Amino acid sequence: MPDPRRDVPPAENRAALVVAAREVFADQGIDAPLRAVARRAGVGQGSLYRHFPDRVSLALAAFEENVAALERLVADPGSTLADCFDLLTEQSLAAVAFIAMLNDLEDPRIAVQGERVEELLAQKLPGAQRAGLVRPDVSPADCFLAVAMVGAIASQSLVADRRVRAEQAWRLLRRGLAPER
Amino acid sequence: MPDPRRDVPPAENRAALVVAAREVFADQGIDAPLRAVARRAGVGQGSLYRHFPDRVSLALAAFEENVAALERLVADPGSTLADCFDLLTEQSLAAVAFIAMLNDLEDPRIAVQGERVEELLAQKLPGAQRAGLVRPDVSPADCFLAVAMVGAIASQSLVADRRVRAEQAWRLLRRGLAPER
Amino acid sequence: MPDPRRDVPPAENRAALVVAAREVFADQGIDAPLRAVARRAGVGQGSLYRHFPDRVSLALAAFEENVAALERLVADPGSTLADCFDLLTEQSLAAVAFIAMLNDLEDPRIAVQGERVEELLAQKLPGAQRAGLVRPDVSPADCFLAVAMVGAIASQSLVADRRVRAEQAWRLLRRGLAPER
Amino acid sequence: MPDPRRDVPPAENRAALVVAAREVFADQGIDAPLRAVARRAGVGQGSLYRHFPDRVSLALAAFEENVAALERLVADPGSTLADCFDLLTEQSLAAVAFIAMLNDLEDPRIAVQGERVEELLAQKLPGAQRAGLVRPDVSPADCFLAVAMVGAIASQSLVADRRVRAEQAWRLLRRGLAPER
DNA sequence: TATGAATGAGCTTTCATTCAT
């Protein structure tokens, strides 16, 4: 029973799946049924598995745009480390699954993405330190850890409390990151 | 049809379940199948449900000892806020499910336990502030949040990395908590 | 661990179980968990099984009073067949499990009770026929069947509709579908 | 790992489930375990739930043919109300679960089917009344109730007795208990 | 003899994954 409506190029399926995954993971968390992603994409289960053989590869694709946005921000010479923190925090609040994914370092593909984020933060760190906004002994790893902590605490909070908890967490962390005056 | 494998007194089942739950939750996380707990306790499914009608009541029982240990520590006049942080960190490293549970504030029974921990930390906070080790504007809620953040980051790290990550997290947080000099 | 409160004669347990069974069967239907009966009676599971080895024996005991009430009614020379129908209908509405039980003729003990009811109705049937209220060719089995039908229809109706449906059923049964000739 | 036992086309599963449901519901009643239906259909549990997300939808599908047969009968201008009663009685005897289902008015989907049956009976009622076979004050609801009563009594009788009891019930319903005046 | 904790089979339901079409 061939479906006459479908003669679009197959690459569209992949894109639809990525969009759907972003929405579903944001809504239902990183453990959402993959079925829900396929359904939302209007795509068969088999196609999902063809493009993304496991949950991790799908999650990576879904949140690639998050990292790309960070890259664009960093590429802007006027942006600061604080801007990066803000962006990552907003991304975490929009989809706690993003940080939940980044923290699953068991998978090497995810670890690569984590390092990518850390390198991006590293590019803005010296500027923040020169401006006297961050202690000189703070490392890029510290920056990434701070982001991960905020994301982690948000992911374990009730939806309604997430923003407040994230702000509270940043207040604590900023004082830790900031130099003594 | 008597079961020759069982000759333990019946009431010990509850205790066996608590022990098994602690182990299983530590191993597999707070979402571990309750079946696994029953199996590990050498107990039928029904017994588990008799003693603990839902997952939360089992988790509360499993980690009650953690809070009790904190209470004993706080009761010791010689103990400090830092000692409390150390204990909670060790507990989190031994079973990240402990903090994962405490962060599930949706359930009122758990919220009560969270407040209990926060109150215990509150008892040691003024001393730490008087000693000049903690900023005067740090609240008990900040202390609890710090613990939750460390637990959250540990729970999302590989087992092998947990201790190092927790220490790194505390380094960041302590500077945030400590007064400017 | 002996319970000092319990040194009442064992026969009280049986009575408590019968009362509890009547209530529970009325509330939850004939398939109610036997556990609920024991709990309501304030009696151990084992005692329930000692006195009533199976569900049927418990149900028989629970509804023995219903049959006894019918016997008392029939013994009254002033009572009529219609009175019997009314009583049985009220009993059915109070606990549809009563008729559900009576209709489980698979079990010989229940069949005996059914015959007992039929015989009681038989005693009032000739009077009703002499009074010109019931056709001469109606048999005791017909009477019992009518009661069973009303009970059956009540048991398959929503609680709120039962009385109305029972009345509607009696109207049909009394007059029939066919016109008088 | 292909399964050599299965080479039927996949879409036949739905049909197999309907057939199996009819058989299982007829055998074991409307409360039969859905597992038994899947097993009898030679189908996985998941397939059953894909096609029929709940018991009611399965039961409706299983007995849809019953209502369809009634519709065909009513569509025949030569058929009478008595024919309809006969058909419904035969259907009830073949599977008492059919009427048990129809009587579960709690579910709106079932209520719709019940009304459908009542409307079908209503179409034949005026003819029967004109022919002097049914009282003029009998309503369609009375007709449906009569069918439900016969089905209910059959469902509560031993398999061997069902036909006799149904006939006895119809005799009562047709003529009534009261004498002609 | 009474208790009620313990058992474990059994039910409903979900979901990752496969595979015929």
Add this chain to the structure above:
DNA sequence: CATGAATGAAAGCTCATTCAT
């Protein structure tokens, strides 16, 4: 290549029944 029906292994939970105390 895409589809989506099918699979079946769990998971949560309930309850009749047994049996140590």
